[in-house]
Amino acid sequence: MSIATDNFLKALYLLRDEQVAAVMGTQLAARLEISSAAVTDMARKLAERGLVAYTPYREMELTGAGEELALKIIRRHRLWELFLQQVLDMDLKMVHEEAERLEHHASEELMNRIDVFLGHPDFDPHGEPIPRQSGSLPEANGLLELQQAEPGKNYLVARIIIREPEVFDLFARYGIHPGQRLQVIQCYDFDKSMELEVGRRKVLLSEGLVQKIFLNPLN
Amino acid sequence: MSIATDNFLKALYLLRDEQVAAVMGTQLAARLEISSAAVTDMARKLAERGLVAYTPYREMELTGAGEELALKIIRRHRLWELFLQQVLDMDLKMVHEEAERLEHHASEELMNRIDVFLGHPDFDPHGEPIPRQSGSLPEANGLLELQQAEPGKNYLVARIIIREPEVFDLFARYGIHPGQRLQVIQCYDFDKSMELEVGRRKVLLSEGLVQKIFLNPLN
């Protein structure tokens, strides 16, 4: 497995995970910042290796074997993120960039030692689940989508789904990160945007951003 | 800087460091496990970038800029080795293999945090000096070459120079590693091989192997 295939499988898994619809080549190209010709190329190669189900001109998806591998990369990524945060006190932004590279270069054995060192953690610093060695995903019980939150009640941010650097920076600017207290001020039904009070600040978020935030009820 | 150039510069530095003579292409090829044609190729490219002094058919050496870079890679390698040993309790063999890859993929910032975490250490788990951020090398004061050791006296292994996996395995088999107590039984002048007592075991080492061991006098 090369870095390019690692990243391809991971992107395919995460895109599929984020949305209802099937994954299109264009999305993959945008996410990986490569041309769609390169996506076709890779898809063909990975299909030959039995990792991706692919018929020309149709959307593509991971096979069982492909998903298994994707989850391994994601496990590595999230373990590295947590390790770097906990042990070396790096901030969320750095931690992600570091993990984006380190995920491809540590042995299985090293990852397992990191896992043990951290006490088999279930969630990374963004609140994202860390796939287990078995490939299973820990359940986030009691988590609430921000859409379901009731105005006036207190919540704690439990998970933020970040796939694009701009989203990361926006959330950072408004202080939206796991552990932050938050209240809903109002939900605008016509376009599903929401007005929040984050800490002491008021913030207005579009539907797309709202869907990236999950909460734990407070008291 | 790519992995290939990192490794090339590092190998050139270490080979030069190990021996009196200038470095020949063949040695580099053997050390890096690539063809000598590939060595020529790389030498030409690195000469263009001002990192290697190279004239066709002559031996090659690092420029100032090249040595600076080589020391940076070596710093990364040795910091990773110590970190993995101290924090995750990995053994010397694994630690080296991991570091061989990780040395190319951590940011300057991450390496500095590891350096701080370890308390700006001077030596790696083999007793090799860790280049400082400034590029200077810590001095190993009081270190003795094994050749200089006197029969009957007690010493502690302080540093072992390992560049080939076979040497590592041999030393591991005979229990030769930093911290190990050792006595010289006899030195055979005609070929400079030495008979040692390592722990409770007697070992006969050729000159080449003897030169890879450095000691601290005990009591």
Place this chain on the structure above:
DNA sequence: ATGCAAATTTAAGTAAGCTTAAACTCAAAA
């Protein structure tokens, strides 16, 4: 049913880092 635009694939080409095999250089031995 037809045509069009968007998405996708194919074609051709690039760069890095390798390989093997043939050609060359140079220093040391004869």
Place this chain on the structure above:
DNA sequence: TTTTGAGTTTAAGCTTACTTAAATTTGCAT
């Protein structure tokens, strides 16, 4: 001084992972 062979370079070719540009397919709107 010539020869020779170890070491080096050149030449040609491969693979991976990309690129751009042209050709193709598809589904959707008319």
